[in-house]
Amino acid sequence: MDRTGISVAFTVGLYGAAFGAAAVTAGFSILQSCLLSILLFSGASQFAVVGIMGAGGSALSAIATATLLGFRNALYGLQMAPILKVTGLNRVLAAQLTIDESTAVSTLQDNDADRKRGFYVTGVGVYLFWNLFTFLGALGASAIGNPSVWGLDAAVPAAFCGLVWPRLKNKLQFIVCGLAIALALLLTPLTPAGVPIITTVLLAVIFGWKK
Amino acid sequence: MTPIWIAVIGASVTAFLNKYVGHSVPERWLNKPRFMRINTLVPIVLLSALVAVQSFADKKELVLDQRAAGVAVALVLLKYKAPFPIVVIGAAITSAAIYNWF
Numbered sequence: 154m155d156r157t158g159i160s161v162a163f164t165v166g167l168y169g170a171a172f173g174a175a176a177v178t179a180g181f182s183i184l185q186s187c188l189l190s191i192l193l194f195s196g197a198s199q200f201a202v203v204g205i206m207g208a209g210g211s212a213l214s215a216i217a218t219a220t221l222l223g224f225r226n227a228l229y230g231l232q233m234a235p236i237l238k239v240t241g242l243n244r245v246l247a248a249q250l251t252i253d254e255s256t257a258v259s260t261l262q263d264n265d266a267d268r269k270r271g272f273y274v275t276g277v278g279v280y281l282f283w284n285l286f287t288f289l290g291a292l293g294a295s296a297i298g299n300p301s302v303w304g305l306d307a308a309v310p311a312a313f314c315g316l317v318w319p320r321l322k323n324k325l326q327f328i329v330c331g332l333a334i335a336l337a338l339l340l341t342p343l344t345p346a347g348v349p350i351i352t353t354v355l356l357a358v359i360f361g362w363k364k
Numbered sequence: 365m366t367p368i369w370i371a372v373i374g375a376s377v378t379a380f381l382n383k384y385v386g387h388s389v390p391e392r393w394l395n396k397p398r399f400m401r402i403n404t405l406v407p408i409v410l411l412s413a414l415v416a417v418q419s420f421a422d423k424k425e426l427v428l429d430q431r432a433a434g435v436a437v438a439l440v441l442l443k444y445k446a447p448f449p450i451v452v453i454g455a456a457i458t459s460a461a462i463y464n465w466f
Contacts, residue, residue, distance in 0.1 A: 164447075164448065167448060167449050168448065171452055180368065181368055181372075185368055185369070185372050188372055188376070189372055189375070189376065192372075192373075192376035192379075192380070193372075193375055193376040193379045193380075194379070195379050195383075197407060197410075197411060198375060198379055199375075200414070201410065201411075201414060202371050202372070202375045204414050204417070204418055205371075205414075206367065206368055206371050208417060208418070208421065208423075209423060211367065212367040212368075212370035212371040212374060215371040215374075215375060216370075216371060216374040216375045216378060218410055219375040219378065219379065220375070220378040220379070220382065221406055221410060222406070222407055222410055222411075223378065223379045223382040223383070224382055224403060224406065225403060225406075225407065226379070226382050226383045226386060227382045227383065227385050227386035227394060228386060228394060228400075228403065229383075229386060230382075230383055230384070230385065230386020230387040230388075231386045231387075231389070231391050231394055231395065233386075233387065234386070234387045234388075237387075239387070244384070244387055244388070245384070247387060248380065248383040248384040248386070248387050249380065249383060251383045251386065251387070301430070301459070301460070301463045302460060302463065302464060303456065303460055304430075304434060304455065304456030304457055304458065304459035304460030304461075304463070305456060306430070306431050306434075306459060306463075307419075307430065307431045307433070307434025307435055307438075307455045307456055307458065307459030307460075308434070308452045308453075308455055308456040308459075309418055310414070310415045310418035310419045310431065310434075310435050310438075310455075311434060311435055311437075311438035311451055311452050311454075311455030311456070312448075312451075312452055313411055313414050313415045313418065314415055314435060314438045314439060314442060314451070315438070315442065315448050315451050315452070316407075316411050317407075317408060317411040317412055317415065318442045320404075320407060320408050320411075321408065326404075326405070326408055329405055329408055329409060330408050330409070330412040331412075332409075333408070333409035333410075333412040333413045333416070334412050334413065334415070334416040336413070337412075337413035337414075337416045337417055338416050338417075338420060338421075338426060341417060341420075341421045341424060341425075341426060342424050342425065342426065346417075346421075346423075346424070349413060349417060350410060350413040350414055350417060351410075353409040353410060353412070353413040354406060354409060354410065356405070356409050357402050357403075357405035357406045357408070357409045358402055360405055361398065361401035361402030361403075361404070361405045362398065362401075362402070364397075364401070
């Protein structure tokens with residue numbers, strides 16, 4: 154299990170480097186990039202913040218989009234709470250480590266002691282690698298002048314594709330993905346940056362409403 | 365405070381609240397089938413929209429440039445189950461090649 158946790162942590166580290174580079178490319182300083190990984194610590198939300206700010210969106214639309222993306226962490230918290238049974242400062246720590254990877258590794262175990270251990274080993278491992286690599290990615294990207302010369306302008310949406318792809322499991326999800334792309338592109342010339350992205354939440358509500 | 369600082373601090377606060385609330389509220393508050401269905405679709409729509417905007421938007425204009433080619437390569441690599449670093453590097457090399465040579 155520790156090996157699973159650590160190999161997950163290492164793979165995630167590489168995403169961290171992509172994030173650090175994306176943040177600097179979007180106009181964030183190295184400090185701001187690293188603070189997002191230290192404090193926010195949830196990949197998809199972090200990518201959304203830098204993506205929206207980089208495109209010239211408002212802070213409000215960046216925060217709103219990141220918050221909606223982070224809602225699944227609340228659901229992971231629900232799942233983990235009865236296993237971890239933590240209070241006070243330990244709950245604050247456990248909450249901060251509640252992300253896709255720590256919950257996923259934990260739920261693969263077959264008793265509560267291992268679930269607990271899986272959660273913390275993966276959570277702490279991912280935290281360390283994610284932050285180290287964010288710093289390296291940000292440092293690397295800030296040494297590069299024009300991001301287009303190195304293909305960083307395509308590396309960022311490619312990293313997003315890597316986040317969406319594993320979530321597309323059925324026909325409805327593919328259709329909703331296609332509609333979200335169409336709606337966002339349709340709204341791009343018409344609305345301020347950031348608005349085309351957050352508006353697609355309407356599609357999630359419409360298609361999720363009825364079974 | 366610059367907009368970027370506001371975004372960094374604001375999004376960090378709400379991210380933590382999301383996580384903390386999950387550990388603190390009774391399960392029945394959030395565990396509702398309709399809510400769960402919508403919540404599964406939320407990351408799909410937001411991340412897909414981000415891919416679209418980052419691939420085809422230049423400020424408020426839609427453009428077709430080297431980025432689209434890079435993302436197309438990324439999708440092909442994902443289809444063939446390539447690991448994440450290969451997907452990102454493949455997209456970067458494709459985009460950089462077109463940008464630098466054409």
